[in-house]
Amino acid sequence: MPIQYYIILSMVIFCIGIAGVLTRRNTIIIFMCIELMLNAVNLLLVAFSKMHYAASLNAPNHATVGSEGQLFVFFIMVVAAAEVSVGLAIIVMMFRNTHSVDANFLNRLKN
Amino acid sequence: MKTLLAIIVLLPFCGFLLNGLFRKHGTYKSVARLACTTILSSFIASAIVFGMLSQGTTAETVKYFDFINTDSIKIPFAFQIDHLSAMFLLIITGIGFLIHLYSSAYMKDEEPQHFARYFAYLNLFIFSMLLLVLGANYIIMFIGWEGVGLCSYLLIGFWFKNDNFNYAAKKAFIMNRIGDLGFLLAIFWLIARLGNANYADVFANVHNLSQTDITAITLLLFVGAMGKSAQIPLYTWLPDAMAGPTPVSALIHAATMVTAGIYMIARSNVLYSAAEFTQHIVAIVGLTTALFSATIAIKQNDIKKVLAYSTVSQLGYMFLGLGVGAYTGAVFHVMTHAFFKALLFLGAGSVIHAMHHEQDIRKMGGLKKYLPITHITFLLGCIAISGIPPFSGFFSKDEILAAAYEKNPVYWGLGVAGAAMTAFYMFRLYATTFLGKFRGTQDQEHHLHESPAAMTIPLIVLAVLSVIGGFVGVPEVLGGKHLLGEYLSTVIVPEPHHALAHNTEYMLMGISVAVATIAILFAVSQYSKKPQLEDATGLGKVLENKWYVDELYNTIIVNPLNALGGFFKNIVEKSGIDGFVNGIGRFVNYLSRQIRLVQSGQVGGYILMMVVSVVIILFIWIHDGEIYKFLVTKLF
Numbered sequence: 001m002p003i004q005y006y007i008i009l010s011m012v013i014f015c016i017g018i019a020g021v022l023t024r025r026n027t028i029i030i031f032m033c034i035e036l037m038l039n040a041v042n043l044l045l046v047a048f049s050k051m052h053y054a055a056s057l058n059a060p061n062h063a064t065v066g067s068e069g070q071l072f073v074f075f076i077m078v079v080a081a082a083e084v085s086v087g088l089a090i091i092v093m094m095f096r097n098t099h100s101v102d103a104n105f106l107n108r109l110k111n
Numbered sequence: 112m113k114t115l116l117a118i119i120v121l122l123p124f125c126g127f128l129l130n131g132l133f134r135k136h137g138t139y140k141s142v143a144r145l146a147c148t149t150i151l152s153s154f155i156a157s158a159i160v161f162g163m164l165s166q167g168t169t170a171e172t173v174k175y176f177d178f179i180n181t182d183s184i185k186i187p188f189a190f191q192i193d194h195l196s197a198m199f200l201l202i203i204t205g206i207g208f209l210i211h212l213y214s215s216a217y218m219k220d221e222e223p224q225h226f227a228r229y230f231a232y233l234n235l236f237i238f239s240m241l242l243l244v245l246g247a248n249y250i251i252m253f254i255g256w257e258g259v260g261l262c263s264y265l266l267i268g269f270w271f272k273n274d275n276f277n278y279a280a281k282k283a284f285i286m287n288r289i290g291d292l293g294f295l296l297a298i299f300w301l302i303a304r305l306g307n308a309n310y311a312d313v314f315a316n317v318h319n320l321s322q323t324d325i326t327a328i329t330l331l332l333f334v335g336a337m338g339k340s341a342q343i344p345l346y347t348w349l350p351d352a353m354a355g356p357t358p359v360s361a362l363i364h365a366a367t368m369v370t371a372g373i374y375m376i377a378r379s380n381v382l383y384s385a386a387e388f389t390q391h392i393v394a395i396v397g398l399t400t401a402l403f404s405a406t407i408a409i410k411q412n413d414i415k416k417v418l419a420y421s422t423v424s425q426l427g428y429m430f431l432g433l434g435v436g437a438y439t440g441a442v443f444h445v446m447t448h449a450f451f452k453a454l455l456f457l458g459a460g461s462v463i464h465a466m467h468h469e470q471d472i473r474k475m476g477g478l479k480k481y482l483p484i485t486h487i488t489f490l491l492g493c494i495a496i497s498g499i500p501p502f503s504g505f506f507s508k509d510e511i512l513a514a515a516y517e518k519n520p521v522y523w524g525l526g527v528a529g530a531a532m533t534a535f536y537m538f539r540l541y542a543t544t545f546l547g548k549f550r551g552t553q554d555q556e557h558h559l560h561e562s563p564a565a566m567t568i569p570l571i572v573l574a575v576l577s578v579i580g581g582f583v584g585v586p587e588v589l590g591g592k593h594l595l596g597e598y599l600s601t602v603i604v605p606e607p608h609h610a611l612a613h614n615t616e617y618m619l620m621g622i623s624v625a626v627a628t629i630a631i632l633f634a635v636s637q638y639s640k641k642p643q644l645e646d647a648t649g650l651g652k653v654l655e656n657k658w659y660v661d662e663l664y665n666t667i668i669v670n671p672l673n674a675l676g677g678f679f680k681n682i683v684e685k686s687g688i689d690g691f692v693n694g695i696g697r698f699v700n701y702l703s704r705q706i707r708l709v710q711s712g713q714v715g716g717y718i719l720m721m722v723v724s725v726v727i728i729l730f731i732w733i734h735d736g737e738i739y740k741f742l743v744t745k746l747f
Contacts, residue, residue: 018722021718022715022718022719022722025715103714103715104713104714104715106712106714
């Protein structure tokens with residue numbers, strides 16, 4: 001499968017993420033959209049890694065290209081999981097304080 | 112001689128320092144005693160110097176230290192003692208001492224602190240004047256010149272709680288500053304042309320100056336003299352200077368300050384003799400002032416104002432003398448005028464003292480029997496100033512008038528007319544004040560009393576001097592010897608005289624004396640019996656209001672200047688400079704208020720901005736080459 005499909009899919013997912021972040025006010029949805037963007041990048045990383053590996057097998061000088069990109073993705077997922085737990089904790093605390101998950105209530109930085 | 116001169120000058124200065132610094136600790140007695148002693152000692156030292164000079168000691172210049180010492184200009188701090196300055200020393204310290212003595216009684220009503228302040232200023236005044244006449248170059252003279260200006264300001268505004276007095280003080284100071292500018296420019300001009308301002312060097316090098324230079328320098332010096340000696344157009348400060356205590360007026364009018372201009376021109380007689388054009392100007396200005404202020408004096412009702420305008424008028428005569436080359440006559444008139452004007456002012460002070468600070472002659476009258484000593488001395492002063500022989504004023508005025516006749520008979524005619532007016536207004540003053548019936552309140556009449564001895568003694572001394580003072584300059588035609596002229600001949604180069612025929616001279620004297628006598632008789636008959644002075648009408652009103660000169664100056668100079676100042680204050684300063692500075696502040700304020708709105712606290716807004724910025728940065732990053740090329744080709 002040509003790499004373009006993966007790229008287009010990633011871009012679509014990423015843009016959906018951006019659009020969601022910009023337009024929605026529910027913090028949980030915003031959070032999910034951020035995850036979407038993150039995973040769109042993850043997907044792209046895996047796709048490029050696979051592409052380079054396949055290309056190196058056909059190369060005449062047998063330059064070995066490892067699967068570091070795919071390994072990287074696991075690390076990102078671990079960190080993302082930690083980040084999700086922190087983010088969800090923030091959202092829970094916010095709900096306790098304001099009885100709402102609306103991002104527009106978080107305007108204390110104003111002035 | 113060096114120490115003697117230093118003592119003469121420094122003693123009054125010490126008196127000033129002691130009385131000024133410890134003014135809160137002195138008693139009336141200690142303050143007055145200190146001030147009078149310093150001046151008296153100065154006077155004695157001056158008399159010794161004067162004696163030495165008349166015994167044949169030659170004039171000399173003593174240098175104390177270098178005042179200004181640069182590569183191109185050297186100004187020594189030096190005193191020059193010669194016959195002219197010795198004579199002025201005597202006048203200043205002698206009359207100054209009498210005025211100090213008089214003040215010690217006159218100013219008794221002041222608080223001790225202000226009493227001491229008064230004497231401190233008085234001593235500083237004498238000090239400045241001594242510096243002025245002793246300086247051996249124009250720079251030192253200028254220091255004294257400014258010093259007397261300062262002291263007159265301080266003393267005219269002595270009662271500083273009264274705003275009008277403060278205005279009078281400011282007026283005197285500003286008028287003087289206008290003149291000072293002329294003097295200063297003349298000094299600069301001299302230094303630029305000759306490299307220094309020492310009298311000896313300047314007078315020795317007069318022939319090196321071009322005619323234009325001499326004319327310009329003498330004219331500028333004369334502008335300085337106009338300010339200090341109250342000549343048209345800078346005379347208006349002197350009548351207003353009456354705001355100060357009466358002895359101060361006596362000091363300003365007789366011994367110090369106004370004589371400075373005469374002294375300066377007499378000192379520079381070598382320069383003036385070389386500038387014929389300036390001499391004409393000096394004579395004309397002097398004569399105009401003499402007549403103009405005499406007309407004003409005729410209609411004044413304030414006892415001090417009459418005397419003030421008479422001073423302006425007499426100064427005009429002195430300038431006429433200087434202008435026609437009769438330097439000795441002018442200096443002679445300075446001397447006799449110092450005697451009788453100090454006498455008249457102190458007499459007026461005595462009257463004012465007796466009348467409890469009433470100065471309006473319409474409320475006086477018949478004071479003859481209450482103030483016998485003041486009356487007699489005042490009468491002698493009036494006769495002296497009117498030019499009746501053998502009183503002092505006659506000789507000096509006659510000398511000036513004779514010299515004026517030689518130059519131009521018209522000068523003489525106008526001068527005699529002025530002399531008649533002088534006699535008239537002086538005797539109008541005398542008659543309304545001392546003759547007739549008392550016109551004041553019962554209460555005032557009850558309190559009338561002769562002044563204490565400290566005030567009458569100076570009056571008597573001055574009266575004697577006014578009577579006999581003229582005999583040092585008896586003209587040759589009356590079989591006398593002009594002692595003063597001989598004395599001053601080392602300093603003032605006698606002009607080539609084509610002496611008048613004796614008959615002419617007798618005639619001139621006769622006419623002026625006759626005119627003065629008629630004026631006196633007319634004034635006495637007119638004013639001695641009048642119960643009340645009627646209000647002036649017509650020309651009299653114009654004269655009473657001093658030809659509206661003050662109003663004229665206000666309209667053409669003061670008000671436009673005020674308006675200009677107001678314009679700069681309200682328009683240029685407020686909306687221009689303040690507007691610009693505040694505008695910058697307001698602009699920054701406005702800008703930050705607008706930018707602050709970006710920080711709305713809306714998370715969505717922040718994110719949107721972040722995304723937009725990222726897109727822009729990416730765009731620039733990717734297309735940096737094209738953007739660079741676009742900028743280079745299109746913009747430069």
